[in-house]
Amino acid sequence: MNKNSNLYQIIYAAVMVLIVGTVLAFIYMALKPKQDDNVANDKRKQILSAVHITPKSDNAIESTFNKYVVAGYLLDKNGEIVDSAQNVAFNVDMKNNIKAQERKLPVFKCKLDDESTKYIVPAYGAGLWGPIWGYIAVDDNGTNIYGAYFSHEGETPGLGAEIANPKFQNQFKGKKLYKDGEFKPISVLKNGKSAENGEDHVDAVTGGTITSTGVSNMLKDCLTPYKPFFDKLQSGTIK
């Protein structure tokens, strides 16, 4: 058969694409459950990072998570718990949630080894090259930050990507969400600058200005809807 005839080329291309398509679809289906597990486990690991817990091994992630994270809630905009079914908070996809008209407000309740209770709230925002996200753990008095975890999709390694570094994240420990009784989310500022509204702040990443500003905006955007909830924690109406 003439290799350069139109018919041969069309059939060749069609058959090739069919074979490749089938193989790829098969591989995708075969690996999908494993990948979903990885994604879920990665999320568990990130949430635990906010309360400074690192699972001992990759196999222990799920059991460690279930041990420390005792409950997950969804809140309404008045800070009332509207749904406390199992996994309801865990299954919220922040990427879509952040764009929704009425955001779901997931909260994870953690009981640590020293019997103290922490509440973890997720955050999601924009960095320089792509999305950034994080989890912020707050003490049960509703104002002290216990820990923070941030990650990103593709910030510049060594610059913006440093927000995923514990050195950056540890700065958040002990910062306060309330100043003189007023709710003021923490901002990320260049070394030497002072906060406009007198809120607590942490040092930005050198050379990662846009990513740092992104973290700052994300905190403002994602913590503010939780204000009624934090208020309730402060007044002690939620145990």
Place this chain on the structure above:
Amino acid sequence: MLSKRNKEAFFNPLSKDNPVLVQILGICSTLAVTAKLEPAIVMGISVIAVLAISNVVISLLRKTIPTTIRIIVQLVVVAALVIIVQQILRAYAYDVSLQLSVFIGLIITNCILMGRLEAFALSNKPWPAFLDGIGNGLGYMIILVIVAFFRELLGSGTLFGFPVIPNWCYDHGYMNNGLMILPPMALITVGCIIWVHRSRNKDLQEK
């Protein structure tokens, strides 16, 4: 198995015919993934795997491929392999796949692949094509590792993420060079390596 020609197919790309240093292929990804050692190594291994397998596949198909659509055929084969690598990494090496994110996908645009498929696999038997793929992949990986070594050491003061610059250096005013982390310094590092390489291999110097 290892005739003189096959040996050449394997060993030449390591130095005398190195894809990065001499053929000047795959520069873009060399700049992109070499800020740290670990992603550089995973990228190197992925390129070796994709290059070796696609070389063999194209070499097996070489007598059936219509010349007019050969580039498309090569692209489909490479793209399919890259997606497979990406899926496997996501299932079995999730952390690494997160670090490399877009770069694995960019293997498709790596000029070394198309270059080797066009120049070698289309006109050679599968076994030499396989050796050529491994050789070129290794040649690429060596340069990646050298560049990443200097960039991570001078830019972040770490190797494989572990701090190696002692603290007293920082106390005495030493600072990590942030410029090393940005792509321009990768280009300059590659330039320096090419300079050293040429000065040691006189026959590569242009008159």
